Amino acid sequence: MSIDSVTDRAEAETDVRTVELQIDGMTCAACVGRVERKLGKLDGVRASVNLATERATVEYPASTPVDTLVETVRKAGYGATELRPAADSDVSDSAVADDTALRRLRTRMAVALILFVPLADLSLAMSLVPSLRFPYWQWVVVALALPVVGWAAWPFHRTAVTNLRHGTTSMDTLVSLGVVSASAWSLGAMAFEGDRPVLTGWDAVLHPSGPLYLEVAAGVTTFVLAGRYFEARARRTAGRVMRSLATLGTDEVTVLAGGTERTVPVGRLRVGDRFLVRPGERIAADGVVDDGRAAVDTSAMTGEPVPVEVGTGDPVTGGTIASGGRLVVLAQQVGADTRLARMIAAVERAQTEKSATQRLVDRVSSVFVPVVLGLAVLTLLGWLLGGAGWAGALAPAIAVVIIACPCALGLATPTALMVATGRGAELGIFVKGYRALETTRAVDTVVLDKTGTLTTGRMTVVDVAVAGGGDRDALLARAAAVESGSEHAIAEAVRAHAVAAGLDVRPVADFVALPGLGARGVVDGDVVTVGRPPEDAGALAGHLRRWEEAGHTVVAVHVRADPADRDHGDLAGLLALADPVKDSAPDAVAELLAAGLHPVLLTGDRAAAAHAVASACGITEVVAGVLPDGKVAHVRALQEQGRTVAMVGDGVNDAAALATADLGVAVGSGTDVALEAADVVLVRDDLRVLPATVELARATMTTIRGNLWWAFGYNVAAIPVAMAGLLNPLLAGAAMAVSSFLVVTNSLRLRKAAGWADELLGGVPAEQPATVAGDVTPSPSPR
Structure with missing residues (x-):
C-alpha cells in the first residue's frame, strides 16, 4: 500500500466522523452488546463499546447529529454524554467524578458488610442452636437485612427496572432477581408459615430454610458490591497514566x-x-x-x-x-496537533477499542442472561415437579441466577488490556489499539530500518587522517570553517566535532556550494575545498580503502594557496564520518533473538553500511539499497512466506512499509508520517523497549486466555451444580464475587510485566554518539 493510496482512502472517508460517548449504567457484557446493537441500527453508524472504560467509540455519517446518537443510547436505558478533547479541567473533573463514584460504592459496600456480619452470625446461631432463639428474633434479622437488600442493592434494582422497561436483561437483572426472590420468599414465609423446622449442623449451612434466605440476599448484595468496588478501583488505577499525561x-x-x-x-x-x-x-x-x-x-x-x-x-x-x-x-x-495531545488520544483510543476476543465475549454474553433465566425457571419447575415444595425449589433456582452473573466474563478481556495499555505507557510504549497487542504476540519476524532506528541518525566524525604529518586540529578547524556555510548533515557533523574539540574555527570568505561535490571557501588566505575524496588518495589511500570497507563516509579536504588556481589543490587530509549505532541496539536485537524472533535489517543505504550496522547489532539477514516501494515489496514477500511481520522505522520512507506490515512500530523521534502509519509508538529513544513490547503483548494475551478460561469454566461448572441443589445461594454469591475478583487481580499482575525494563525508567543515561570506528556506518550517500 503506497502513501498515495492511504491519502486517497482518507479523502474518500471524509464524510465519516468519529465521536466518543461516555456511557453510564452499563454493568456487564450484555449491556455492551445492547448499546452496540442499538447504535448499529442507525444508517451508516458503527459503534465499539468498552465495559471497563464505560466509553463508546462511534463512527457515523456527517449527516447524523451527535444528539441522535446520544438519544439512541438513552432510549436503550443508559446515560450518554459526548466526550470532547480533554483539557486539564476536563481531566480533573473526570478524576473527581471517578473518585466520587468510588466513594459512593465504597459506602454502600461498607454498610452492607457491617450489617451482613451480625446478620449472618445471628442467622447461623439461630439455625444451628435452636435453643438460643429468642422472641421476635426473625424481626431482628429483617431489621439488619432490609437496609442491605433495599438501599445497598438499590443500583441493581434500578438498573433491572430500567432494563425491564426496555424489554432487556443484564447482569444486574440476575442480581436483583436473586436478591428480591430470596427476600420476598423469606418475608412471605415469616408472614404465612411461621417458624419452619430448621436443620442443624452443616445441613443448615448447605440447605438453609425459611427466613434464613434474608442473609442469602444480604450476602449476595455484599459480595457483588465488593466485586464492583474492586473492579472500579482497577479501572481507576489503569486510567492514571492517561490522566497523568494530560496534566503535563x-x-x-x-x-x-x-x-x-x-x-x-x-x-x-x-x-x-x-x-x-x-x-x-x-x-x-x-x-x-x-x-x-x-x-x-x-x-x-x-x-x-x-x-x-x-x-x-x-x-x-x-x-x-x-x-x-x-x-x-x-x-x-498547537492543541490537538501537539505530540502530547496525540499521545493522550492514542491511549484513549486504545482503551475504547476492542479486540476480536472481546467482541466474541460480547456476543456470547448478549444471549447468556436470557439463557440463565430460562435455566433458573427450569430448575424451579423441576424441583417443584420432584416434590421439593416451594422452599426446596426456590433455593437452587436462586443459586442458578446468582452463580451465573457474568461479571468475570465481561471483565476478562478489557481489564487485562487496560492494565497492559497503562503498563506500556509507563515503559514509553504507546499502543494505538488493542489489535496491536494481539498482533504483537503473533509476530515472528521483526524488520528494522537502519538510519534513526538502529542508529542515532546523526553523522559523527570518527577518524581523521592528515597528509604529510600535518596538524590534525588545523585540518579540522579549516574544514569546519568551510562547512559553517553549509546546511548539509555532513557539514553539521564536522562543525559539531570541531566545536566539541574546542578548536578555533575562523570565519570563511567567498563561500561557494558545489552541488554534488561539496563546498569551497577562503580561510586565512587559503582556498579550502571539502568534498568527495579523489580516486587517487596517494599516501592516504590505505585509510580511504579501510574506511570505505568499514562502511564509513569519507570526506576529503584540499588546500591551495593561490586563489586564482582553478584546481582543488593538494590533498591535505581525509575525514571519516558515520552514523553511530545506538547503544541500546545490540542489546535489543539480542533480546529479540532470545524471544524467538527473527530480525531483518531493511535499508536504502549501501550494502557496506548496512552490513556494518548488522554486524554490530548481531543481525544476519540484510536487505540494502531499497527504495520505499522496495521496502513494501520485501515486507509483502515475507508475509507471503507465512511470516507475521513487524516493521520498525522512523522516516517518511518507512511509512508505506509500516502500513503494509502486520504491525507497524515507529520510534518516537520519527516523522509525523511514520508515527501516524504505525500501530505502536516507542516514545523512548531506547530500542530495548521493543522486546519489552513483545513480552508485554505475550503476557497480556496469556492473561486474557487465563481470564476467559476461568470465566467460561466457572459458569459451565457451577450452573449444573446449582441446578442440582448442591450450592447454597449464599455460597453462590460469594463464589461469583470471588470469580470477578480473581479476574481483576490476575489482570493487575500485568503492571509488573516486562519487569526487567523498569531499569529504563530508573535513570538510564541518555545515549551518547558512539566514537568507536567499528560501531558506525555512513550516511546514504556523500554529497
Missing part, C-alpha cells in the same frame, strides 16, 4: 505580540504565535526556539533523566519543562 499540559501561555507580553488561555494559542517560556515553566505547544537558550527536562515525555540543551532553531515539545534559561518559542503544532 498547561492552562495559560504568555504570547508575545507587538513587543508586549499577554497571558492567554492555552486554547487561544495559534500556529505562528511566539510565546515566552520562563525558567521552570512547561512549554505550552510544539515548536522551534526563536530566541534564547535553556536546558529542557524531557523526562516526562521520554523518560530520559538528562536535560537537553536547546537554542535558536532547535525543536521543543509541549509538556516538557524549561530550566536554567528563558526561551521564546515559535508555535508549530
